[in-house]
Amino acid sequence: MKGISRSKFRGALIGSAVGDALGAPVEGCTMEEVSSVYENGWELKSGRYTDDTEMMIGVAESLIEKGGFDGTDMARKFIRNYHAWRHYGPGTRAVLKRLKAGEHWEEASKRVFNGEGSYGNGAAMRIAPIGLFYHDDVDTLWDIAYKASHITHSHVLGKEGAAIQAYSVALALRGQREGMLSYLGARIKEGIYRAKISKIEQLLDADRKLLIEELGNGEAAFNSVPTAIYSFLRFHTFSDSVIYAVSLGGDTDTIGAMTGAISGAYYGEEAIPPEWLSALAKAEDEGRKGLRYIEWLGDELYRIKFKI
Ligand code: F2R
Ligand code: MG
Ligand code: MG
Numbered sequence: 001m002k003g004i005s006r007s008k009f010r011g012a013l014i015g016s017a018v019g020d021a022l023g024a025p026v027e028g029c030t031m032e033e034v035s036s037v038y039e040n041g042w043e044l045k046s047g048r049y050t051d052d053t054e055m056m057i058g059v060a061e062s063l064i065e066k067g068g069f070d071g072t073d074m075a076r077k078f079i080r081n082y083h084a085w086r087h088y089g090p091g092t093r094a095v096l097k098r099l100k101a102g103e104h105w106e107e108a109s110k111r112v113f114n115g116e117g118s119y120g121n122g123a124a125m126r127i128a129p130i131g132l133f134y135h136d137d138v139d140t141l142w143d144i145a146y147k148a149s150h151i152t153h154s155h156v157l158g159k160e161g162a163a164i165q166a167y168s169v170a171l172a173l174r175g176q177r178e179g180m181l182s183y184l185g186a187r188i189k190e191g192i193y194r195a196k197i198s199k200i201e202q203l204l205d206a207d208r209k210l211l212i213e214e215l216g217n218g219e220a221a222f223n224s225v226p227t228a229i230y231s232f233l234r235f236h237t238f239s240d241s242v243i244y245a246v247s248l249g250g251d252t253d254t255i256g257a258m259t260g261a262i263s264g265a266y267y268g269e270e271a272i273p274p275e276w277l278s279a280l281a282k283a284e285d286e287g288r289k290g291l292r293y294i295e296w297l298g299d300e301l302y303r304i305k306f307k308i
Pocket of ligand 1: 024027028050051087088089090091116122123125155251253
């Protein structure tokens, strides 16, 4: 398809991993703490990614192997890839344990948070491959984003957040930065997201403190997905958006990952600073699913999508 390149597919996935790795050392910190940790410059300190990227890899692997969404297989990929030291959220950890014990993927996620299900951002943080794969059909994208979220997040606000993030990646991939907020507004059903997305335009010059008060920087999907979209829209380079997202403090790896996915889909892999790519490759490529592997996942998604 015109304008949609392999570089943009790679950019969304690697952008997500890089945003995750930049935010990981400061997850849970205040804005002030983040600026003191990064006072000598925005280097990828360890280059290691966390649960955000490990799960995103599982989504991509499953779409590639099955040629589309398959809940049983995707759940299996999450279990197979799991490493506790990547710091998973407690709800997701509990659901993965149930899945590993043999519970069906349509049932396990309904058991956490007193039967409410999770509205954490753990479904949204991994959803970029679905935004890429279904970018040309928003009804299917929305439906599949909900289904893929349900494996671990059965609360409607967890699923809606993931669908909004997936659609933002698709719009960025298609080059639809102008109009992104109207396209999103026309789709969103849940009030808390409608309210936050409708505020983004008027907040584009806001200071960080106000932005956090209005959109949030926490682990709930509704306190982080709108913030990632904002971070993309406020700036005009990949690094400015991702650095800003991390500078807000709070759930820095995840807001960084989601901003990186949208920005990478828009600008392509070439826009990601080479020193960030080398740090990621150095930390993760030795025997792990690192930079080269994530690039390969982007290439495969592109190849299967466009039948080339
Ligand atoms: N786990 C973490 N970070 C914590 C520790 C890392 C730190 N670097 C350290 O070493 O100290 N990060 C990862 O988890 C987040 C994604 O979480 P996920 O997968 O959505 O998990 P969960 O537990 O389902 O939801 C997150 C929290 O949201 C609240 N919540 C969700 N649903 C709720 C409900 N129905 N009622 C009440 N609260 C609900 C809870 O506080 C959950 O724990 C990402 O940041 C990822 O990076
Ligand atoms: Mg994480
Ligand atoms: Mg996080």
